[in-house]
Amino acid sequence: MMSKVAASAFLSRNNELGNLQQSCIRILSFCESNSSRIGLHIHCPVIKLGLLENLDLCNNLLSLYLKTDALCNARKLFDEMPHRTVFAWTVVISAYTKSQEFVSALSLFDEMMASGTFPNEFTFSSVIRSCTGLRDFNYGARVHGSVVKTGFEGNSVIRSSLTDLYSKCGKLKEARELFNSLQNADTISWTMMISSLVEARKWREALQFYSEMVEAGVPPNEFTFVKLLGASSFLGLEFGQMIHSNLIVRGIPLNVVLKTSLVDFYSRFSKMEDFVRVLNSTGDQDVFLWTSVVSGFVRNLKTKEAVGTFLEMRGLGLQPNNFTYSAILSLCSSVRALDLGKHIHSQTIKVGLEESTDVGNALVDMYMKCSASEVEALRVFRSMISPNVVSWTTLILGLVDHGFEQDCFGLLMEMVTQGVDPNVVTLSGVLRACSKLRLLRQVLEIHGYLLRRHMDGEIIVGNSLVDAYASSSKVDYAWNLARSMGRRDIITYTIFVTRLNELGKHGMALSVISHMCADGVGMDQFSLPGLISASANLGALETGKHLHCYSAKSGFSGAVSVLNSLVDMYSKCGSLEDANKAFEEIATPDVVSWNGLVSGLASNGCISSALSAFEEMRIKGTEPDSVTFLILLSACSNGRLTEMGLQYFRAMKEIHNIEPQIEHYVHLVGILGRAGRLEEATEIIETMQLKPNALIFKTLLRACRYHGNLSLGEDMANRGLALAPFDPAFYILLADLYDESGRPELAQKTRNLMNEKGLSKKLSKSTVEVQGKVHSFVSEDVTTVEKTNGIYAEIESIKYEIERSGSSYRGNENASFHSAKQAVVFGFLYASPKAPVHVVKNKILCKDCHDFVSNLTRLVDKNITIRDGDQVHVFKNGECSCKRDETSFVLP
Template sequence: MEDAEKVSKLTPEQDVLLWTTLASGFTQNMKFKEAIDAFCEMLVSGIVPNNYTYAGMVNACTSIPALELGKQIHSKVIMAGLEEDVSVGNSLVNMYMKCSSMLKDALKVFRGITSPNVISWTSLIVGLAECGLEQEAFQAFEEMRCIGQQPNSFTFSRILGLCGTIKSQNQIRELHGYIAKTNANKDIVVGNALVDAYAGSGMVDDAWGVIRTMSHRDAITYTSLATRINQMGYPEMALNIINNMYDDDIKIDGFSMAGFLSASASLGAMERGKQLHCYSLKSGLSSWISVSNGLVDFYGKCGCIKDAQRAFGEISEPEVISWNGLIFGLSSNGHISSALSTFEDMRLAEIKPDSITLLVVLFACSHGGLVDLGSEYFHSMREKHGIVPQLDHYVCLVDLLGRAGRLEEALEVIETMPFSPDALIYKTLLGACRFHKNILLGEDMAKRGLELNPSDLAFYVLLANTYDDSGRSDLGEKTRSLMRQRGLRKNPGQSWMEIRDKVHLFTAGDRTHPQINEIHQRIELIITEFKDRGYSCESNEDTLYHSEKLAVVFGLFNAPSTAPIRIMKNIRICKDCHNFITNVTLLVDREIIVRDGNRFHCFKNGECSCRGYW
């Protein structure tokens, strides 16, 4: 742009085309103030802007964003008699949709365009969708088709994205048929949007069907699919997509690398994550902020907090996502003080916390037993950080108070918060009632929760356990019987671990693993040794072969002797298994790291990093 400015100043006869080109150049290079200055200088010079000049200035106002300035330019458009021009109208529709809360302004401009083109309609559709007006966006799309305006690839991709967001399977199939009839599916942008829409709605087979019919595929094709599959809870399937990219000779880029690191983090696949890290270093992808953030998240979720800190330290300019990942990694691994001091470091670095940051900080306080500090953070969110607490923050506050035994305060939070309670917040307080053996309040929470969702078996399980822990096993069995009568079945506890790049899965009560007999025998020998040494051991027939016990014992005689045993579990670890693993680390000099459905437990020398707050 410096060279462009020099050339423009050396030009003896300056016209509207020169000034428009100069202002557009500034806008394209994200120098919006300079673009507006050039526009003002043009007006001072007596040169009359044309429709393209005004369109470019409106686009600059949209990017800043600067609604009031955009309105001033709009008034000049009207005075110039260009309000019906399609290029100016398109820019104004886009600006009002993105910068104004008044939808009528955008609609008024759109209706004033003499012959709206595909860009006009697409701007309207996208704007309606981003305002949460899904049905109005679909109606606009139908109106566009009815008047004979052919959608382009961007229109199709955005309307398909909307279908994926609201998970409307019928509309996706209908759109797919229309796209096929118009041969628009030959465009890779449309094909990728179809893949993402199908996968986002849970129709993975249909997504693969689209991929097989595409004449050309790229990194976006597979990144969309892998991301959606990982979000559905199938991280190993997501990681297998790397093989498809290899077969199609498509290189992993920064976006797909971040997605695969996320899948590795979900699965706890340490070896595959490290391989991806090596590839990112060799290919230069480690300079991408999304990849760096993915590495912080991956190592934190695999219990390698030093590696997470190292990955964070290599980011030249950490953003809020980077800090959130590190704070969560520290807190979930039991490093509560470090997590909170990292939050203070973030503020000193003048990085503005977002709602996720405060959620993670509240999580840290809850799992560290810092009830007063956590309450202080919660009540200062709005004043100190300008963040309005959302329902998730109230759930954390209830968890914080509940763990500390302040059950009445937690109930008051639920009854006075500015949101309708959901099932999760009732489950959170019910879990606290179980821990503190408060049957009456626990029954009330279960009743309220089941009124919202009668088929949520977590309420039955938590209530039954509350009865058991309070010495009323008769009521516990009655609750489980009621659950069975209603056809509800508890999801089996599953644990898995990776050894030599292979994932071994264990399910409670399952005997399909080739070493299962040896594992059972070893568990029984270990418990016998516990009793001989006088260790606390409460194993019963129901918990004797829980999945985490199977995984730990398998790891003892299969994992390298110097390496920590790393185990992932789909639900929260039970008290019996927690005691079992704690005692195991008194028998053997091994570190055992368990990531359950709630947090990390790092067992070593008869102690756990959770310090009982689990």
């Protein structure tokens, strides 16, 4: 009797469980995508009652979780299932792929293969899409092998997925072969191939593929045209207009997706009329279209239109999304509208977008570019929940721009520690910090990281490395690196020109032109100023004129940066008329333009004209900067305008709110020193708030030597040597002061001490350009036959002719063959008869050389220019533009 009762109870329970299972399956089949709570209510009894053996129930529950985007719960259920069908494996792998969790998808596929479950065509399709998402060609190739082994190679969906994988991994030849093997390829397959070519930046090939698609009789759809418009954005306006015409001819409905693409395309070419016409062509509108309109106005810096569209969008009841807010914040960054940026920031908080990574990135960029402080940007960044590589990169680049280069290295380490891999832009920013700080060790470390990650092939990284090495004076290393790059562009060469000029290697900077020509890289408005500057510093007027002609022919002669460099070049070569012409061509001179004009006039001895130009600058509304006052103080020093110099120094702070730097104090001490007001100059040094440097002591020591103040001179020499013990100029100036004060024994002792320290006078070097080539000369140079076969003899011959002419000049034997004389005579002998001679000397011109050249221009009808430092001596008819100020020279 008991056994019958037990059997009956057992059967009854089984029937109840069976009914429960069937009920659960029916409930799950009716659940919608927003019913994840029902899934949880069913999941609990499934576990408690041990129903996990029911595959239908588990699969239905699994489907519900995935339908409701509850991937975490789905994986939990999947791991609990004792038996898993290919369906279960496939739906979870597919869900990971759909959620772009590609690594998890491939990891689960590995588990599936290890379990012995054979994948089907849907499994393979999802796995291949994950490989495509990761750009993992090696894994994808292995999956392709499995596809072939399991007999799914003929499946059109899998073939399309493999085609997409190969093309997006750069294997375009193989992708094309796979595509050609497709039988009756449909619109989706053709569009996928076009999309892959666009993504691979093969824009012309994408358009060619479209032509083949049309010839094959396969009709394109709206998504095909979206991809083609994307390619046209890089090819040119006429290509996009052709695609637009095709779209109309084929009668493709202008839905909101196509409108968005067309609006984006026309805005990229600033075709605002077409942009608006497309927008108003149909009534279809959504938030993405309006965002594209806002972005279009932002791209063209149409501030009022962008903000107006943003407000109109909200007025129509369309809630701007994270991309809309990011676009407006980008506008704020571009036009430096901090107040508007702050207002948009508050709006993002109100609508709950403060946690959006895109909005956070735009806010960091806005605050970095618009605010004088980095505090707000850091606050936004630290409040971000999931900062991505763009977030970190934006912060690092902003800190470099704000002068916090040292902080970038700590941020880079923190970024890597948090599992965010830096990209090429991040590392380029950090390399820029290395360039500013001259940190060679960090450059080497980053270079090693790039090599290990195979990221060194990107041109942006190559250029940053070249800049970093060149900034650290490793020019040869930088050059070898540049030559090893697969492609060099104008930025590569502009970097070289800039850094070589900074290192004083102006001849090498000009040699870059031949390498640019060999690479087919033309000069532009960014490289030309550096090359013209190199010509200016070498006194290479002929080369500078050729560059001027090139700029005019190439359409860059109107660029302010090019004209500024021409003003500087002509001024340094003593051609003030040409310098003035270049200045007059500047439509709106900036402070750099005016500084160049004032400096050029002052250095050529036109002190009153220079000061007049400064007053004109102020009248026309250009505010002077600290460089302007350096030029003015130097002009007052050279012109012996002591009181005027003192007035300008006071005006810096009192009128223009510019805090004097140590360089300004050096010039002030020079002005007072030349005027013999040594006590006042000493008081300036003692009372200024800045710490004195060696140069300011050297400047006053030079004045003490000129005025014969031995005690003060000794004090200045001692204090200067305490800061710069290996600067030979202090020993030379002090020894000369001892000689002129009647203390030859102390002079000799000073020179002996200098020799014991292994110090020597800076080698006197002069350069002159003859027929486009720059020639260098050093004092007592007998290194080449070309120079010794005639130049020394010609110098003696000229001295003899000068004496015969009745001049009082007799020449100093110690200065017989100074480098300036050699360069002048070489130019005189070998330059064309009508060409002026331009010499650049690395030291102050001595009195003997000055008198020699002055007398030479009295004998011959030849203009000779010598630049020593900031002073330009223009010799003509026995006169010099410097008006023979004795303090401008040194003794031979």
